[in-house]
Amino acid sequence: MSDQKEYMHQSIAQAVRDHGIGTMFGLVGDANLFMANHFVNGCGGTLVAAVHEGGAVLMAQAYTQVTGDVGVATVTQGPGLTNCFTALREGVVARRPMVLLCGDTPVTAPFHPQNIDQREIVKATGAGFEQVQSPETASRNVANAFYRARKERRPIVVNIPSDFMWAEVKHQTIVLPPPETLTVVTEGPVHEAAIGMIASAKRPLILAGAGAVSARNKLIALAERLDAPLATTLKGTGLFSGHPNNIGFFGTLSTAAAYDVIAAADCVIAFGAWLHFLTTDRGELLKGKRVIQVNNSPSDIGAFYYPDAVLVADAGQTADNILYWLDEAEIPPSGFASELPPGDVSAHPRGDPKKSTSGCINFEYALDRLNETLPENRIMLTDGGRFITEVWCRVAVPDPNSFHMSDNFAAIGQGMQQAIGAAHGAPTRPVVLFTGDGGFMMGGLNEFNTAVRTNCDLIVIVCNDSAYGAEHVQLLDRQMDPSLTEFTWPSFAEMARSLGGEGLEVTSPEDLEVAIEAIRARKGAIVVELKLDPNNVPRMRM
Numbered sequence: 001m002s003d004q005k006e007y008m009h010q011s012i013a014q015a016v017r018d019h020g021i022g023t024m025f026g027l028v029g030d031a032n033l034f035m036a037n038h039f040v041n042g043c044g045g046t047l048v049a050a051v052h053e054g055g056a057v058l059m060a061q062a063y064t065q066v067t068g069d070v071g072v073a074t075v076t077q078g079p080g081l082t083n084c085f086t087a088l089r090e091g092v093v094a095r096r097p098m099v100l101l102c103g104d105t106p107v108t109a110p111f112h113p114q115n116i117d118q119r120e121i122v123k124a125t126g127a128g129f130e131q132v133q134s135p136e137t138a139s140r141n142v143a144n145a146f147y148r149a150r151k152e153r154r155p156i157v158v159n160i161p162s163d164f165m166w167a168e169v170k171h172q173t174i175v176l177p178p179p180e181t182l183t184v185v186t187e188g189p190v191h192e193a194a195i196g197m198i199a200s201a202k203r204p205l206i207l208a209g210a211g212a213v214s215a216r217n218k219l220i221a222l223a224e225r226l227d228a229p230l231a232t233t234l235k236g237t238g239l240f241s242g243h244p245n246n247i248g249f250f251g252t253l254s255t256a257a258a259y260d261v262i263a264a265a266d267c268v269i270a271f272g273a274w275l276h277f278l279t280t281d282r283g284e285l286l287k288g289k290r291v292i293q294v295n296n297s298p299s300d301i302g303a304f305y306y307p308d309a310v311l312v313a314d315a316g317q318t319a320d321n322i323l324y325w326l327d328e329a330e331i332p333p334s335g336f337a338s339e340l341p342p343g344d345v346s347a348h349p350r351g352d353p354k355k356s357t358s359g360c361i362n363f364e365y366a367l368d369r370l371n372e373t374l375p376e377n378r379i380m381l382t383d384g385g386r387f388i389t390e391v392w393c394r395v396a397v398p399d400p401n402s403f404h405m406s407d408n409f410a411a412i413g414q415g416m417q418q419a420i421g422a423a424h425g426a427p428t429r430p431v432v433l434f435t436g437d438g439g440f441m442m443g444g445l446n447e448f449n450t451a452v453r454t455n456c457d458l459i460v461i462v463c464n465d466s467a468y469g470a471e472h473v474q475l476l477d478r479q480m481d482p483s484l485t486e487f488t489w490p491s492f493a494e495m496a497r498s499l500g501g502e503g504l505e506v507t508s509p510e511d512l513e514v515a516i517e518a519i520r521a522r523k524g525a526i527v528v529e530l531k532l533d534p535n536n537v538p539r540m541r542m
Contacts, residue, residue: 005168006168006169006170006171007034007165007166007167007168007169008135008138008164008165008166008167008169009034009035009038009165009166010035010038010042010171011135011138011139011169011171012035012101012132012138012139012142012158012160013035013036013038013039013042013043013045014038014042014043014139014171014173015138015139015142015143015171015173015174016039016043016045016072016099016101016142017039017043017044017045018139018143018173018174018175019070019142019143019146019175020069021045021069021070021072022044022045022046023045023046023048023063023072023424023425024036024039024045024046024047024048024060024072024073024074025047025048025050025055025056025057025059025060025063025071025072025073025074025421025424026047026048026049026050026056026073026074026075026101027049027050027051027052027053027055027056027074027075027076027080028047028049028074028076029075029076029077029080029103030076030077030103030162031076031077031080031102031103031104031105031160031162031165032074032075032076032080032101032102032103032160033076034165034166035074035101035103035160035165036074048420048424048450048454049450049453050417050420050447050450051446051447051449051450052083052417052443052446052447053075053076053080053081053083053084053087054083054084054085054086054087054417054443055087055416055417055420055443055446055447055450056073056074056075056084056417057073057075057084057087057088057091057098057100057155058087058090058406058414058417058418058421059071059073059417059418059420059421059424060072060073060098060099060100060421061087061090061091061094061096061098061155061418061421062381062404062406062417062418062419062420062421062422062425063421063422063424063425064096064097064098064425065096065401065404065422065425066379066401066404066421066422066425066426067425067426070097070098070099070146070149070150071096071097071098071099071421071425072098072099072100072101073098073099073100073101074100074101074102075100075101075102075103076102076103077102077103077104077105077114077115077118077162078105078112078113078114078115078116078118079114080102080103081102081116081118081121081122081157082116082121084100084102085121085124085125086409086411086414087414087417088100088122088125088126088127088155088157089125089126089127089409090406090407090408090409090411090414091127091154091155092125092126092127092154092155093126093408093409094405094408094409095153095154096153096154096155097149097150097152097153097154097155098149098155098156099142099145099146099149099155099156099157099158100127100155100156100157100158101142101158101160102118102157102158102159102160103160103161103162103165104118104159104160104161104162105161105162106161106162106163107161107163108163109163118157118159119131119159122157122159125155126154127154127155127156127157128145128148128149128152128154128155128156128157129156129157129159130144130145130148130156130157130158130159131159132158132159132160132161132164134164135164135167135168135169136169138160138164138169139171139172139173139174140172140174141158142158142174143174143175143176144176145157145158146175146176147176147178147179150178150179151179184296184312184313184314184317185313185314185317185318185321186311186312186313186318190309190310190311191311193309194292194309194311195322195325197267197290197292197308197309198226198267198269198292198322198326199325199326199329199331201226201266201267201290201334202266202334202336203264203265203266203267203334203336204226204228204265204266204267204268204269204334204336205228205229205230205231205250205261205262205265205267205268205269205336206219206222206223206226206228206229206230206231206268206269206271207231207232207233207250207268207269207270207271207273207279208230208231208232208233208236208239208240208270208271208272208273208315209232209233209235209236209270209271209272209273209274209279210233210235210236210272210273210400211271211272211273211295211296211297211300211315212236212239212271212272212273212294212315212316213236213239213272213399213400213401214315214316215271215272215314215315215316215319216239216240218315218316218319218320218323219240219271219315219316219319220240220243220245221319221323222269222319222322222323223243223245223337224245225323225326225327225333226326226333226334226336226337227245227333227334227335227336227337227338228245228269228334228336228337229245229246229247229261229265229336229337229340230243230245230246230247231246231247231248231249231250231254231258231262232248232249232250232400233249233250233251233273233274233276233279234249234251234253234278234279234392234405235400235403235405236272236273236400237249237392237397237400237403238396238397238398238399238400238402238403239399239400241396244337244340245337245340246345246346247261247262247340247345247346248345248346248347249346249392249393250262250279250285251276251278251279251280251281251285252278252281252389252541252542253278253389253392253393253541255345255346255347255348255393257341257345258345258346259285261340261345262285263285264336265289265336266288266289266290267289267290267291267292268286268289268290268291268292269292269294269322270291270292270293270294270295270307271294271295271315271318271319272294272295272296272315273293273295274300274303274304275291275293275303275304275305275307276303276304277304277305278542279304280304280305283305286305290308290309291305291307291308291309292307292308292309292310292311293307293309293310293311294311294313294315294318295310295311295312295313295315296312296313296314296315297312298312348364348393348394350364350365350368351363351364351365351366351367351368351394352364352365353365353509355536356508356509357533357536359507359531360507360531360532360533360536361506361507361508361509361511361512361530361531361532362536363387363390363463363530363532363536363537363538364390364394364538365509366506366512366530367390367391367394367395368394369512369516370395370461370516371394371395371396373516373519373520374395374430374432374459374519375430375432375459376398377398377429377430378397378398378402378429378430378431378432378459379397379402379403379404379422379423379426379429379430379431379432380395380397380402380403380404380431380432380433380434381403381404381405381406381415381418381419381422381431381432381433381434382404382405382406382407382415382433382434382435383406383407383412383413383414383415383416383433383434383435383436383439383440383443383444384406384407384410384411384412384413384414384415384436384439385412385435385436385438385439385463385469385470386436386469386470386473386537386539386540387434387436387463387465387469387532387537388407388434388540389538389540389541389542390537390538390541391434391463393541395432395434404418404422406418406419412436412438412439412442412443413438413439413440413441413442413443413444414439414443415433415434415435415439415443415444416433416435416440416443416444416445416447416448416451416460417443417447419431419433419451419456419458419460420447420450420451420454420456420458423451423454423456423457423458424454424456427457429457430457430458430459431456431457431458431459432458432459432461433458433459433460433461434461434463435460435461435462435463436462436463436464436465436469437462437463437464437465437466437467437487437489437492438467438468438487440460440462440492441489444460444462445495445499448460448495448496448499448501448525448527449499449500449501451501451524451525452499452500452501452524452525453500455524456524456525457522457524457525458524458525458526459519459522459526459528460496460525460526460527460528461528461530462492462527462528462529462530463530463532463537464489464492464529464530464531464532465532465533465534465537466486466487466488466489466532466534467482467485467486467487467534468485468487469485469534469537470540471484471485472485472486472534473539476535482534486534491503491505491529492505492527492529493505493527493528493529495527496525496526496527500525501524501525501526501527502518502522502523502524502525502526502527503526503527503528503529504518504526504527504528504529505529505531506528506529506530506531507531515528
């Protein structure tokens with residue numbers, strides 16, 4: 001900065017730029033206006049203006065996941081923060097490192113109408129809290145927040161009293177080194193016991209989760225040495241696509257053929273996976289098997305299932321080590337993967353367009369066609385709703401880093417916001433969002449214009465069954481009237497056009513082909529509304 005007067009709001013904006021952040025998501029108000037303005041006009045940054053504060057936080061979380069940087073959002077005091085509660089909780093559950101710069105009411109104005117104990121609000125979400133203690137400490141507080149976000153893998157809220165904003169300071173550039181990630185291989189009795197279980201297995205299977213994505217090639221080498229099938233959790237989706245040993249998902253999303261393979265296994269070596277209750281089908285898929293869990297996060301061990309052997313270690317190095325000892329002991333390949341049934345074990349039966357009801361499109365068929373025709377280099381996000389498991393099973397992604405769940409907190413209506421954040425994080429790649437009608441009305445509609453305003457290459461597939469589908473099914477199962485869950489919505493396609501984007505409605509296979517051509521010719525954000533029969537949508541695979 002120059003010899004001109006410097007103020008705290010400028011120092012905070014510059015501290016964000018000092019960390020290499022050029023894009024911030026936010027909604028300005030009294031308590032963060034001048035900081036956001038200086039970030040844009042004094043630091044050369046970009047502010048992506050959201051419609052809702054919670055949307056800004058979700059955008060920053062998706063930006064984190066797509067770029068690997070720490071996403072940054074900013075909101076104002078009081079209701080600006082309380083509007084972020086669900087979004088912050090989503091970030092905590094999803095383990096998204098991000099920083100939220102949040103204004104606070106003046107410390108000298110306890111009766112301010114927007115005053116609330118912001119520390120307690122943040123604490124209740126599980127996010128971290130970093131208080132700006134004085135104007136002089138502001139740049140260090142921001143640096144601490146970035147460090148903590150990476151180390152703690154959660155959102156950190158920087159709380160900034162608004163009466164500090166115009167205090168004179170001398171900016172200090174403070175960037176703390178990133179926390180070290182140790183890569184280790186275990187040793188000792190537990191390690192030896194795990195090697196013994198693997199060596200003696202007749203039908204071993206390798207399972208990979210999100211924590212093992214970077215170890216892909218080493219896991220494949222181990223699988224080929226063992227002649228073992230390869231499977232993934234949901235968050236590892238696409239990791240082994242195209243490999244002959246791949247059986248796809250492990251758990252309730254498995255195909256019938258893959259389920260049979262898993263049932264036949266006598267040993268599961270899980271790398272970077274929680275062993276979530278849906279991954280294990282509530283423990284059923286691991287009964288009668290030896291289970292070795294390899295994870296470098298001790299907090300992930302035993303959260304849902306306690307294995308026979310636990311190795312708190314790096315996935316790739318441990319795979320290398322196992323392979324080394326197999327060779328040393330001259331253990332022969334198991335032959336298990338060679339027994340896989342012919343064809344693609346991970347593929348679900350194709351949808352039938354003839355099963356479409358009047359005025360609606362068959363959902364499975366529509367997903368199969370979209371999977372074939374959507375841009376191959378897509379980033380895919382899914383909102384919450386009963387439709388999502390069918391999407392996960394039928395719409396592929398190039399790799400696990402191209403797939404993002406927006407409902408880790410099991411809240412619908414968060415997909416559009418995260419899709420916008422992903423689009424700004426990877427502007428050269430098309431982003432595809434699958435959302436339900438309820439989720440689109442709850443959180444998608446108010447931010448779709450943000451996608452239009454900020455020129456996102458965004459393809460939105462609205463799965464419209466005119467109902468809150470998960471609840472609709474529960475009422476029907478108990479022979480109860482489902483009308484409370486049913487809605488007559490306006491046309492989402494028309495709404496998209498009124499908000500400045502493109503919109504098409506699909507009620508037949510012929511309409512679907514028209515929509516596919518429109519997707520190929522799109523100029524910006526587009527909504528494709530799939531009209532679905534609420535009584536003919538597959539149940540969730542849970």
